[in-house]
Amino acid sequence: xxxxGAEIFVRCLRDxxxxxxxxxxxxxxxxxxxxxYKQEEVKHILVRHEQGATHAADGxxxxxxxxxxxxxxxxxxxxxxxxxxxxxxxxSIPLVVFTGQVMTHLIGDDAxxxxxxxxxxxxxxxxxxxxxxxxxLAIIMRKxxxxxxxxxxxxxxxxIPKDITAHKTDYVFPQDPSLRSYRPVxxxxxxxxxxxxxxxxxxxxxxxxxxxxxxxxNASSELTELVRWLGAPCTNTLMGLGAxxxxxxxxxxxxxxxxxxxxxxxxxxxDVLLAxxxxxxxxxxxxxxxxxxxxxxxxxxxxxxxxxKNVAVEIAVIGDxxxxxxxxxxxLTASGRRLDAPALKAWWHTIDEWRGRHCLEYDRANTxxxxxxxxxxxxxxxxxxxxxxxxxxxxxxxxxxxxYKFDRPRRWINSGGLGTMGxxxxxxxxxxxxxxxxxxxxxxxxASIQMCIQELSTCKQYDLxxxxxxxxxxxxxxxxxxxxxxxxxxxxxSYLEALPDxxxxxxxxxxxxxxxxxxxxxxxxxxxxxxxxxxxxxLDFITDQTENVYPMIAxxxxxxxxHLATDRELA
Amino acid sequence: MRxxxxxxxxxxxxxxxxxxGLFSARGYNIASLTVAPTEDPSLSRxxxxxxxxxxxxxxxxKQLNKLVDVVKLVDLTENKRIEREMLLIKVCAEGGERDEIxxxxxxFRGRIIDVTERAYTIELTGDGSxxxxxxxxxxxxxxxxxxxxxxxxxxxxxxxxxxDDRSSCLNSNDPSV
Numbered sequence: 001x002x003x004x005g006a007e008i009f010v011r012c013l014r015d016x017x018x019x020x021x022x023x024x025x026x027x028x029x030x031x032x033x034x035x036x037y038k039q040e041e042v043k044h045i046l047v048r049h050e051q052g053a054t055h056a057a058d059g060x061x062x063x064x065x066x067x068x069x070x071x072x073x074x075x076x077x078x079x080x081x082x083x084x085x086x087x088x089x090x091x092s093i094p095l096v097v098f099t100g101q102v103m104t105h106l107i108g109d110d111a112x113x114x115x116x117x118x119x120x121x122x123x124x125x126x127x128x129x130x131x132x133x134x135x136x137l138a139i140i141m142r143k144x145x146x147x148x149x150x151x152x153x154x155x156x157x158x159x160i161p162k163d164i165t166a167h168k169t170d171y172v173f174p175q176d177p178s179l180r181s182y183r184p185v186x187x188x189x190x191x192x193x194x195x196x197x198x199x200x201x202x203x204x205x206x207x208x209x210x211x212x213x214x215x216x217x218n219a220s221s222e223l224t225e226l227v228r229w230l231g232a233p234c235t236n237t238l239m240g241l242g243a244x245x246x247x248x249x250x251x252x253x254x255x256x257x258x259x260x261x262x263x264x265x266x267x268x269x270x271d272v273l274l275a276x277x278x279x280x281x282x283x284x285x286x287x288x289x290x291x292x293x294x295x296x297x298x299x300x301x302x303x304x305x306x307x308x309k310n311v312a313v314e315i316a317v318i319g320d321x322x323x324x325x326x327x328x329x330x331x332l333t334a335s336g337r338r339l340d341a342p343a344l345k346a347w348w349h350t351i352d353e354w355r356g357r358h359c360l361e362y363d364r365a366n367t368x369x370x371x372x373x374x375x376x377x378x379x380x381x382x383x384x385x386x387x388x389x390x391x392x393x394x395x396x397x398x399x400x401x402x403x404y405k406f407d408r409p410r411r412w413i414n415s416g417g418l419g420t421m422g423x424x425x426x427x428x429x430x431x432x433x434x435x436x437x438x439x440x441x442x443x444x445x446x447a448s449i450q451m452c453i454q455e456l457s458t459c460k461q462y463d464l465x466x467x468x469x470x471x472x473x474x475x476x477x478x479x480x481x482x483x484x485x486x487x488x489x490x491x492x493x494s495y496l497e498a499l500p501d502x503x504x505x506x507x508x509x510x511x512x513x514x515x516x517x518x519x520x521x522x523x524x525x526x527x528x529x530x531x532x533x534x535x536x537x538x539l540d541f542i543t544d545q546t547e548n549v550y551p552m553i554a555x556x557x558x559x560x561x562x563h564l565a566t567d568r569e570l571a
Numbered sequence: 572m573r574x575x576x577x578x579x580x581x582x583x584x585x586x587x588x589x590x591x592g593l594f595s596a597r598g599y600n601i602a603s604l605t606v607a608p609t610e611d612p613s614l615s616r617x618x619x620x621x622x623x624x625x626x627x628x629x630x631x632x633k634q635l636n637k638l639v640d641v642v643k644l645v646d647l648t649e650n651k652r653i654e655r656e657m658l659l660i661k662v663c664a665e666g667g668e669r670d671e672i673x674x675x676x677x678x679f680r681g682r683i684i685d686v687t688e689r690a691y692t693i694e695l696t697g698d699g700s701x702x703x704x705x706x707x708x709x710x711x712x713x714x715x716x717x718x719x720x721x722x723x724x725x726x727x728x729x730x731x732x733x734x735d736d737r738s739s740c741l742n743s744n745d746p747s748v
Binding site: 304 | 585630634639
């Protein structure tokens, strides 16, 4: 039976197993919205801005491992989605974003709501397609899901002119989505894996540096087994938090610009570094000339282009993190050897000395003003480390990363690569939809939250009981921190005057709001909010304006050149 | 160092801009770029000349391979190769100069393909340095226009840059191929 393009679109989503479609209607996608109206299998979530749709789909994807799916109209619908697409691209998140397009015969005429969505999104997608014939629609959609979810995942855009959604053809769900030009490697080279095992066995000061690729590759249990077999310290990147349990004694905390003293020092002093699913980002490495000066480096990554991009490595294994680590463990156990135990003991002794610096100390005893770290520590304690935590971007993001100890993957949802303010709330929508029974906390600040605040309306429409933890210091905190350190405290445009009353704002959207400005009220307020299982609570914590994120490695410094809270001087 | 990279890519709208966009977004150099369909109309052949340190060229190859439209890529610089570029040059040729230009063209194995009373248009193929040499022996004031095709190249010997699944007489036992 012949179906219209719009009907085929919906059938394809159903056949791909799509649960939620995040979107916003408009002229170019009205045929599709009409087809959506006539069915109930694919649930459409109406956001209030297309950026929110992409972030919500992204949160859904990060927390489930399934692709997030978005539908927006042409022109401004597409351009509004770009920030969310770029966010997903930088963090390798599988999204399939459908953009409406003007009728085929109008393309190139500067028609109403026409933009070159393919051209605009090209630099921030894994791939994009334009559908030029309704007979290609099903196979292109199939390929889009295939490309988005395999290899190194990423967003894929499919641009669909309006007339295509009205044309008719027979629908058959294509079985084979493969592309001759796209064959991601999964199995690692056995010779390279053997060499990696050999090198690891010679290590006296081994270090494991695991990133978001471990989470994307569902390789946490393999990582855990590997780290424990080696008895080596393990650090996670910002994107990798939860890949290795934060409460495990072998975990030394996050590394990088705001990483722990022990993690960064261990990076600096290690003799063999195993990097898994991490890309040696500048926020992680600091000055490349000072990066891991003593280490021989092994790098496991599914993306060949990540290898040797920023840092020269001795052994590279290209492949799926789970499969490669499994093979690596087999090679290690088959060797019949173990790491040098006395050397390892001495290494841990050194690490414990670094731990003794207690780099995350802050003024806990303060009874006058709320320390943001205290809010997050209390949140961690009350949720027993079991909540999904989304975050926006800035100081609160770093504190959440430092103080909420993630023991499981896919619980920490943040924009690491692009650093997109406004990500947290819409991402929480996607997470809460996917996990209706779980606690979802959005840790944010008064600057970030206002970038997608309109999504409070979406939360109301779908009864999403998200807990918003607004750390309100009346500053763009991270900007203020840099201005204090590097611009002699000239706080240029980083102070937020004329803030809304967030409690009333939340209430006007139909939610509950609560302002907290004393440390001794923090716990009760969090308990109250977490206890409200059926509604969104906006907690507005009035926090210390002067608090900075420590430790800190200034841009361009080495891992050993950290500044702790105790020495406030920065370069 | 200079590298000549031969790329087979899907003959689809936008494929060229993916390659060009990659080079501009990541700040890589393009010295020349030629592209045309192959005997298989679904594939285009692109020959790209770039330069950079070995690390940079290594990244260029990897990033190109990562593009979903790229079917196959070979760095011709790694092996023996043949390089060709075509030059079309229009030069002033008047009076006694006409013989001299003709002689120069013959020496370089060029062909005069268009003639007017005042000008010759000469076609010349060779590697880039041969074309440079020819241009350098013509007085700059006589040169009316220079059009160069950009470099194309192919590996010497039996090696070829074709899709992995393509059979040929060299890798098939079928005597009829």
